[in-house]
Amino acid sequence: xxxxxxxxxxxxxxxxxxxxxxxxxxxxxxxxxxxxxxxxxxxxxxxxxxxxxxxxxxxxxxxxxxxxxxxxxxxxxxxxxxxxxxxxxxxxxxxxxxxxxxxxxxxxxxxxxxxxxxxxxxxxxxxxxxxxxxxxxxxxxxxxxxxxxxxxxxxxxxxxxxxxxxxxxxxxxxxxxxxxxxxxxxxxxxxxxxxxxxxxxxxxxxxxxxxxxxxxxxxxxxxxxxxxxxxxxxxxxxxxxxxxxxxxxxxxxxxxxxxxxxxxxxxxxxxxxxxxxxxxxxxxxxxxxxxxxxxxxxxxxxxxxxxxxxxxxxxxxxxxxxxxxxxxxxxxxxxxxxxxxxxxxxxxxxxxxxxxxxxxxxxxxxxxxxxxxxxxxxxxxxxxxxxxxxxxxxxxxxxxxxxxxxxxxxxxxxx
Numbered sequence: 281x282x283x284x285x286x287x288x289x290x291x292x293x294x295x296x297x298x299x300x301x302x303x304x305x306x307x308x309x310x311x312x313x314x315x316x317x318x319x320x321x322x323x324x325x326x327x328x329x330x331x332x333x334x335x336x337x338x339x340x341x342x343x344x345x346x347x348x349x350x351x352x353x354x355x356x357x358x359x360x361x362x363x364x365x366x367x368x369x370x371x372x373x374x375x376x377x378x379x380x381x382x383x384x385x386x387x388x389x390x391x392x393x394x395x396x397x398x399x400x401x402x403x404x405x406x407x408x409x410x411x412x413x414x415x416x417x418x419x420x421x422x423x424x425x426x427x428x429x430x431x432x433x434x435x436x437x438x439x440x441x442x443x444x445x446x447x448x449x450x451x452x453x454x455x456x457x458x459x460x461x462x463x464x465x466x467x468x469x470x471x472x473x474x475x476x477x478x479x480x481x482x483x484x485x486x487x488x489x490x491x492x493x494x495x496x497x498x499x500x501x502x503x504x505x506x507x508x509x510x511x512x513x514x515x516x517x518x519x520x521x522x523x524x525x526x527x528x529x530x531x532x533x534x535x536x537x538x539x540x541x542x543x544x545x546x547x548x549x550x551x552x553x554x555x556x557x558x559x560x561x562x563x564x565x566x567x568x569x570x571x572x573x574x575x576x577x578x579x580x581x582x583x584x585x586x587x588x589x590x591x592x593x594x595x596x597x598x599x600x601x602x603x604x605x606x607x608x609x610x611x612x613x614x615x616x617x618x619x620x621x622x623x624x625x626x627x628x629x630x631x632x633x634x635x636x637x638x639x640x641x642x643x644x645x646x647x648x649x650x651x652x653x654x655x656x657x658x659x660x661x662x663x664x665x666x667x668x669x670x671x672x673x674x675x676x677x678x679x680x681x682x683x684x685x686x687x688x689x690x691x692x693x694x695x
Contacts, residue, residue, distance in 0.1 A: 319346045320355050320424040323435035328420050331557075332448075332574040333411050335361075335404040335440045339422055343397035346432050356425045357395045359402050360386030360434060363410075363442075364419040364565060386423055386434050395424075406442060415443030415571075417564040441564055446473060446573035449556040454579040458587035460544040465556060465576065467539030473558040475537055476572070477526040482551040482580065520547060527559070548625065551582040589626055589674040589682045592655070594619035597670055597690035602660060612664045612692040618672055618685065620655040627677040631657045632684065634669040644671070651675055662692035 321342035329336050337359060343351055393402050402422075410418070418441065421434035451466040463477065528541050537558070546552060555575040562569055595618040601610040616631065628651030632644045639645075647659060662668060668691075671684040 317346075317430055318349065318351075318353070318426050318428070319430055319432040320344075320351055320426060321346055322432055323357070323422045323424060326420070326422055326435045326438050328418075328438040328440040329572065330440045330442075330570065331572045333406050333445045335406065335418065335420070336401065337404065337420060337422065337438075338399070338401045339435065341395045341397050341400045341424065345426075351397055353427050355395055355397075357391075357393050357400065357402065358386060358389045358423050358425060358431075359391035359393070359404060360388055360421045360423065361390045361404060362388050362419045364417040364439070386421055410442040411445060413443055415441050415562060415564060417567070417569075418442050439565075439567055439569060441562055441569040441571050443562075443571065446558045446560060446571060448574045449475075449558060449576035452554070452556055452576045452579050454554055454581040456546075456581050456583045457542075460542050461546040461552060461554070461581045461583065462540065462542050463554060463556070463579075464540035467537045468558065469537075473537060473560045475528045475541070476557045476559050477528070477541070477543070478555050478557070478575070479524045479526065479543065479546075480553045481520060481522050481524075482553055520550065546581075546583050548583050548585045548587070551580060553578050553580045585625070585676070585678040586680060587676075588680040589621055589623050589676055591683045592618045592621060592629065592672045592674050592685045595670065595672055595685045595688050597668075597688045599690055599693040601693060602658070610695075611660060612662050612694070614659045614662050614668060614670075614690050614692060616657045616659065616670055616672070616688075618655050621674045621682075623674075623676075625677045627651055627675050627679075628653050629655065629657075630673045630675060630681065631659075632671045632673070633659065636667040636669055636689065638666065664692050664694045667691045 321344055323339045323341065326337065326339040341355065341357070345351060390404055391402055393400075404420075410416070417439055419437050419439055421437055423431045423434040425431045447468060449465045452463065453465070454461055454463045456462075524545070526541075526543065528538075543552075543554075555578050557575050558573040560571050562571065595616065598615045598617075600613050600615055602613050603610045618629075621629075631647045631652060633647050634644050647657070647661070657672075659668070659670075667689060669687050669689045671687050673684050674682040
């Protein structure tokens with residue numbers, strides 16, 4: 281029999297072995313993690329634009345919470361509007377955006393809307409006191425609240441102008457001409473305002489549009505004193521933008537609103553829809569802001585291919601001779617040439633002749649049933665010693681024929 285000392289030693293050894301087994305099967309859990317508050321991330325890309333008597337806000341609602349969890353529950357956006365002072369400072373979240381005026385958190389919520397992750401928008405209809413003079417600087421922020429009413433804080437600040445709205449453009453009409461789309465409206469008098477035209481290409485039935493066409497990169501060009509902005513393009517043969525913005529005139533000019541303009545970039549065969557806005561720039565609190573009128577009623581203009589080309593110019597006639605390869609006898613000819621028509625969609629030319637020594641005064645004959653593809657023609661059907669008059673026309677690929685060129689007269693050479 282084992283003594284009591286031996287039994288006590290065996291028990292201690294067994295206990296130690298069990299402790300090792302337990303330790304080897306359990307990893308250290310580390311420090312405890314706080315529970316997720318499911319706070320939506322702060323709004324990004326906030327913009328504000330004053331149109332008529334309202335301010336239109338756009339932003340991107342995040343898809344994740346501050347601890348990177350996907351947002352799966354409804355989110356409420358609070359739109360904060362404050363009348364800012366005229367001393368600009370920092371625009372950072374949580375700091376004063378305009379000294380003494382805008383603080384975090386939002387102190388004046390004017391709108392609440394339900395939003396989903398992605399592109400979001402809201403419209404703030406201004407009260408009467410903000411649509412009268414003088415114009416003041418308005419500061420906007422957006423903050424998101426989860427179902428528990430918690431928020432991670434407001435966005436960065438953006439600004440808009442209060443004050444009287446601009447009058448909308450009235451009596452807009454449009455018509456297609458060979459030079460482009462002529463647009464006319466009722467001109468306004470008074471303060472100088474720029475005129476901005478938005479043109480939308482009416483999508484052809486067979487065209488394909490990219491899903492993000494209007495959110496794609498924007499390019500701006502200046503042509504003939506007008507700023508032109510393009511957004512998105514059609515896929516396929518045409519490279520014409522789906523949406524184009526033109527601005528005519530500039531704030532401060534005494535003759536900004538002329539009551540009309542012409543869109544020389546409109547293409548034959550396309551249909552366009554136009555709206556027009558008045559735009560005024562102003563300085564508030566050291567910032568340049570724009571106030572826009574409501575868009576005018578839309579007009580649609582179809583650029584049908586019904587316009588004939590310009591008449592050819594520079595027509596000359598030169599007498600000469602030609603001979604067949606197996607015939608030594610020379611035959612009289614009259615060679616014609618003219619300046620090529622550089623307009624688009626020119627299919628060719630038609631040559632007309634009048635025999636001054638034989639035909640009646642009003643008799644003109646087309647020399648070839650087919651279009652002449654180049655700006656030159658050799659008439660090999662003349663008779664020596666007879667006088668001939670010539671005229672030329674240009675023909676578009678839609679079959680529209682120009683008026684005739686100036687007339688030239690030449691005598692076929694004798695033997």
